[in-house]
Amino acid sequence: MIITEQMIDDIALGATVLGTGGGGDPYSGALMAKVAIATAKHPVRMIPLEDVQDDWMTVPSSMIGAPTVAVEKLNSKDQMLIAFEAMEKALGTEVAATFPIEVGGFNSLIPILVAAQKNIPVIDCDAMGRAFPEAQMVTFFLDGLPSAPNTLADERGNVVTLYPIDGIWSEKFARPITEQMGGSAAMCDYPMNGKNLKRSALPATLTQAMKIGEAIRLANDNNKSGTQAVLDIVGGHTIISGKIVDIQRETDGGFATGGVVIEKLAQFEDTGVDNVFVQFQNELLLAHKGTSRADMSQDNLLASTPDLISILDHETGKPITTEQLRYGQRIDLIAYPCDPKWRTDKGIEVAGPGYFGYTVEYQTIEQLKSALKR
Known part of the structure; x- marks a missing residue:
């Protein structure tokens, strides 16, 4: 499938819904x-x-950092390519295809930049089915796949290559490096062959994002x-239709x-x-009855x-990211439910x-909605 401008707009919109407030x-x-795509030599x-071959080397392309920083600190168009080619150097081989590590507004589209520059395909999958804030929060970590090597790059051309023992240590090392890079960096991690990717990744998540955006x-x-168009696709329910009366935010x-x-x-x-x-925490993580953190309890969840x-x-159904939340909206x-994994x-x-x-304690939204009705 050839990626078009309309597809990009629809993916951006739908992925921002699935990004749960984060993802850039x-x-x-x-x-x-x-x-x-307009300047690429090939579609x-x-x-x-x-369609991924078992012996392909595949690598995700993503940004790491605080979304609020990325609003003012625009990314270099070559920043992701630098991190990606540093990964190829660390692996000692060319990468056959790329994909998003998460489904989020910006991070769903980053692989298109690399694919256009490297003339490789974007794979319709990701490792979250949504956006999460930390590097180990991927299906690859759940399945015991290695994170190393990791490569990070900033807009100045600085590159760092890491060999953490797992995704938890990847997060511990990559987060402070990202802060030194200005709070936002390009990152590649979890390189793997096509066989492992097909075993662990969540399929057709970019297609789902595109369908949501189109809807x-x-x-x-x-x-x-x-x-309602969103709920018809993702399931779940509306917790509340309301007005934002207070917002507390810091980086x-x-x-x-x-x-x-x-x-x-x-x-x-x-x-x-x-x-x-x-x-x-980048993403919307928990909702409970009340007006402050002090109201959080199992009964209020x-x-x-x-x-x-x-x-x-409320009027358009278009998603609002955490950095865009304002009083009076x-x-x-x-x-809505996460992937069973x-x-x-x-x-x-x-x-x-x-x-x-x-x-x-975690309870499914189905359980919580049922309890709310009683």
Whole structure:
């Protein structure tokens, strides 16, 4: 499948929904991807995961850092290529194909830049099915695949190559390096052959993002609900339709962290939820009844990582990233199920609420919605 400008716009929109508030700025990512396909010597292709050959060397292309930094610190068009070619040097071989490590607004499009410059395909898959804030929060880590080598590059041309023993140590090393690189860096990790990729990656996630983006676009063209168009694809439900009445946000330790308070709109159905507090670390990670962190409890829990939480514009259904949240915005807060791999014991250990220090236990959104009705 040849990647077109319309596909880029739809992927950017849908991937920002699946990015759960993180994954980078979709606008700048879409602009860079469009320039990349327009100036490429060959058409840039997206291929299904099953078309990958077992002996291919594959490497994801992504950015690491705080999304708030990337809004002001624009990425160099060659930054990702530098990290990618550093990976080829570390491996001692050429890479046959690339793919996004996560489905997020900017990070879903980064592989298109590399594919255009290297004349290789983009694989329709990722390792999260959403966006997560840390390097070990990938299906490859769940399946015991090695992270090393890692390569990081900044816009100045600085390159660092790491050989961590696993994804946890990759995060420990890469995050402070990223801070020294200005809070945002290009990164390649988890190089693997096609056989392992097909065993561990989540298939057709770029296609899903594209379908979500197209559904939002068509809903707005036909005066229909963009939020409902999203829910028709991803499942799940609307937790609350409301107005943002407070936002707390800071950039610390290489992450954008904080919380947002949502007050119910008068016309929203009576579910016993009048105010919701949503906590985030790059991505939206936990939603509970109340107006502050102090209200967090098991009884007040409404949704939590690894299930997906997204904030959509109430009028259009278009996603709003954590760095774009503002006082007074009218929004729909939705929750929908993660890939089954994240609901395993290992998945919850790696990316559940306990990992982030939240004092609640993971319950599926289906369980939480059922309890809310009683």
